[in-house]
Amino acid sequence: MEKSTDRPDRPLKERRTYFDSENRPVPQHRDRDERPAAPRGEGREGRPVGPDSGKPRYPHRPAADRSIDMLFGLRPIQEALNAARTLEKIYLLRGTKNSMTQEITELAKAANVPVSLVPIEKLNDLTRKNHQGAVAFVSPIDYQPLDNILAGLYEEGKTPLLLLLDRITDVRNFGSIARNAECMGVHAIVVPSRGAAQINGDALKTSAGALNIIPVCREPNLKETITFLQQSGVTVVACTEKADASLEAGSVDLTGPVAVLMGSEEDGISPEYLKLADHKLRIPMAGQIGSLNVSVASGIMLFEVLRQRLRAGA
Numbered sequence: 001m002e003k004s005t006d007r008p009d010r011p012l013k014e015r016r017t018y019f020d021s022e023n024r025p026v027p028q029h030r031d032r033d034e035r036p037a038a039p040r041g042e043g044r045e046g047r048p049v050g051p052d053s054g055k056p057r058y059p060h061r062p063a064a065d066r067s068i069d070m071l072f073g074l075r076p077i078q079e080a081l082n083a084a085r086t087l088e089k090i091y092l093l094r095g096t097k098n099s100m101t102q103e104i105t106e107l108a109k110a111a112n113v114p115v116s117l118v119p120i121e122k123l124n125d126l127t128r129k130n131h132q133g134a135v136a137f138v139s140p141i142d143y144q145p146l147d148n149i150l151a152g153l154y155e156e157g158k159t160p161l162l163l164l165l166d167r168i169t170d171v172r173n174f175g176s177i178a179r180n181a182e183c184m185g186v187h188a189i190v191v192p193s194r195g196a197a198q199i200n201g202d203a204l205k206t207s208a209g210a211l212n213i214i215p216v217c218r219e220p221n222l223k224e225t226i227t228f229l230q231q232s233g234v235t236v237v238a239c240t241e242k243a244d245a246s247l248e249a250g251s252v253d254l255t256g257p258v259a260v261l262m263g264s265e266e267d268g269i270s271p272e273y274l275k276l277a278d279h280k281l282r283i284p285m286a287g288q289i290g291s292l293n294v295s296v297a298s299g300i301m302l303f304e305v306l307r308q309r310l311r312a313g314a
């Protein structure tokens with residue numbers, strides 16, 4: 001059986017800074033150069049592996065008003081970003097150029113919040129014309145930094161199991177995948193900043209509450225994320241109906257640190273991610289339809305990871 005971990009000694013790469021030396025969250029909109037240095041350990045782009053303080057590694061912010069799920073107008077959105085509120089996405093009126101929209105765009109970029117430039121009709125539909133050229137969707141969850149979660153898992157002696165979702169856009173598929181993930185022992189779900197399903201009330205409901213339990217990490221570039229994970233000793237396994245290797249053959253050891261990669265409903269897994277993956281596995285099928293629903297496929301794949309780990313006594 002192929003061993004799934006062949007890079008035990010590779011260090012975590014440098015990443016962004018998320019916490020100061022007191023373990024307080026650093027607002028993500030600040031210029032990187034203004035941020036305090038990582039307290040200890042290696043960090044990608046100055047992002048620490050995590051302070052060894054015994055305090056919660058990724059504390060939740062004081063409860064924001066979760067009943068407000070949309071913000072209208074430039075000033076409220078700017079203030080929300082400055083207060084490090086978690087936004088799902090921002091719509092700005094196409095063609096508007098002023099200092100406030102420029103600032104919002106920069107703050108959003110630093111906070112990994114996708115911004116779309118949209119026609120006025122879209123904003124009017126959402127807000128009964130009361131938008132001043134800007135609408136934002138407030139997230140019902142706080143996204144968490146992947147580096148800290150990974151470092152925390154290693155420090156706690158756990159074997160990381162992560163789920164990478166490449167552009168899963170259907171909200172209910174996403175919720176259902178989160179439920180599978182939570183039930184199968186996944187430690188964190190990773191989604192791209194752009195092209196992921198909006199996390200909203202429907203997603204929470206379909207997840208049966210899993211999204212309140214399992215951390216979700218929003219990453220600006222999944223290609224870099226895959227490389228970072230591999231350099232951190234995590235084997236990336238692409239789950240694709242196009243793979244030659246079949247899951248039931250049991251040829252891949254999934255008992256080490258593993259990230260399972262699932263592809264989008266429309267296009268599957270991006271070729272550039274497939275190239276990077278350490279293994280590609282296919283779930284055998286006996287019918288005529290070419291592929292399973294991605295939520296079903298994730299459940300089967302994650303069950304195989306759990307099955308191997310239980311057998312190994314993990």
Ligand SMILES: C[S@@+](CC[C@H](N)C(=O)[O-])C[C@H]1O[C@@H](n2cnc3c(N)ncnc32)[C@H](O)[C@@H]1O
Pocket residue numbers: 239240241242261262263264265266267268269281282283284285290291292293294295297298
């Ligand atoms: C609906 S499928 C994508 C089909 C898409 N039309 C394509 O061309 O790839 C969505 C995702 O579910 C997973 N999936 C579906 N069936 C699978 C199978 N038999 N084996 C492994 N993964 C599967 C893969 O991750 C796939 O990218």
